[in-house]
Amino acid sequence: MSPNYLRSLPRTPPENGETEKDALFVQSIARAMDVLSIFHQIDRPLSLQEISSLTGLGRSNVQRIVFTLRSLGYITRDPDDRGYVPGLRLLDHSLDFLRLNPVVVKATPILLELRRAVRERVDLSIWDDLRLVYASRLQSKREILTSTFIGYSVPVFCVSGGWAILSQLGEDEADSILTRSRRKAVTPKTLTDLGALKEKIRETREAGYATALEQVLPGEIAIGAAILDQAQRPVAAIHVAGSLSEWTPEDFTRQFAPLLVQAARTISRG
Template sequence: MSPKMQPKALRAQSDPVFVQSLGKAMRVLEAFRDSDAPLSLAEISSRAGITRSAAQRIVHSFRQLGYMRLSDDGRGFLLDLGILDLTYNYLRMHPLIRRATPILQELRRTVRERVDLSLFDGQRMVYAARLQSKREVFFATLIGHSVPTYCTSGGWAVLAMLPDDEVNMLLSAAEMRQVTPRTLTDPQAIREQIELTRQNGHSLAIEQILMGEVAIGVAISGSDNRPAGAIHIAGNLSEWQPEEFRRHVAPLASAAASAMI
């Protein structure tokens, strides 16, 4: 079994109705997570936790369907445009993203800093909308990029909406790692940030994901009164003092989040 396998896939293995062959095929697609280069069949096989012959058949099928292609140098495989078709359909049919888009655009015009919408997925926050400012690193422009829930402004905001026992469960299961030298990995320090977020109605994260960045996070409530995601507004510490940034953008972010409910 692949060490990269996600918890959802592990649970599915014990489900009698689950289609195991489909699970293998999806693990082939998931093998490209965090890869910076084309993958060989051997690498796909290893990452997906399947045999080389199974990987070969699945890759061939995905190539025929337009979801994978051979790299230009012929030494490995890449995801293909068919994946973007699926992404487009997901984004256009997601009710929160549809409601949020015009609100985020107006918010971006007002604050003139990067505005993101992330969706809550347990241990990670997945970016579903990204409205850039004048300067961004490459990964900060990509929809689908994910960041750890435990050390992000949006993550602290959604955790603040959850009961303490659920917060403790998520933190105990998290793979704590320092993304920057200032990333919080001590559970008690993270709980203190979550409590501050509950008191303030928003989070303030300083250099948790990027050095030089300050970010405000406000949770967005779903129809079940649980956090569905969060708005993030990010600025540069060379231009903003953290408390000045909070005073300027937190009320605007909170108003935008309320308008999405």
């Protein structure tokens, strides 16, 4: 099962080895979350045996966990009864995150105004170590399936919002993120070389925004700016994306970068 940058990854061994030693750590809850999280990497219903194999948990343990989660509405049988899939109750928690996250709440009206002004796709993403997770996606006239859902994620190292966030960090912290990233090309144009990425971050720091060409989608131009918290740490990013068949990079950035930077600054203010 290879990692997928559009989904979050399972718990890593360091977390399993260190966190689980804490007396406050509840192993049964962690195992239930492991069962739910395995669907991040799979695009079909799963049987009990498959869940057991993918999580490394015993089949009887998986059976009890799935029974409990199904009773609570967090797992259900798929309509064709081919196996288990995530349940509707999970959307309740997605809504809770969106309505209680201060960045999302503050950004929403500003993003709507920015979308009206630029008439291109506008996204808000939350920073999560090596990835950015989309929390808001306001579409343009060109709708792409993977650009319509919140919760999808992209690697920090090769997107405009990621470069904007990295440009707000100290050199050692930014280098650590680049080094730990699985720098695999998503398109033929994806930057993966450390030297080239560091240069892009330097350019972003000077400009106040990042421009990415065809880094995760062929034919796409995206500009990104970081959102800072009260301590001036980056916590999120906003992006405006368009098509290179309609815009030159120079015209796109000249027209939209000032609006993007202003929106990011407004959201960042305490």
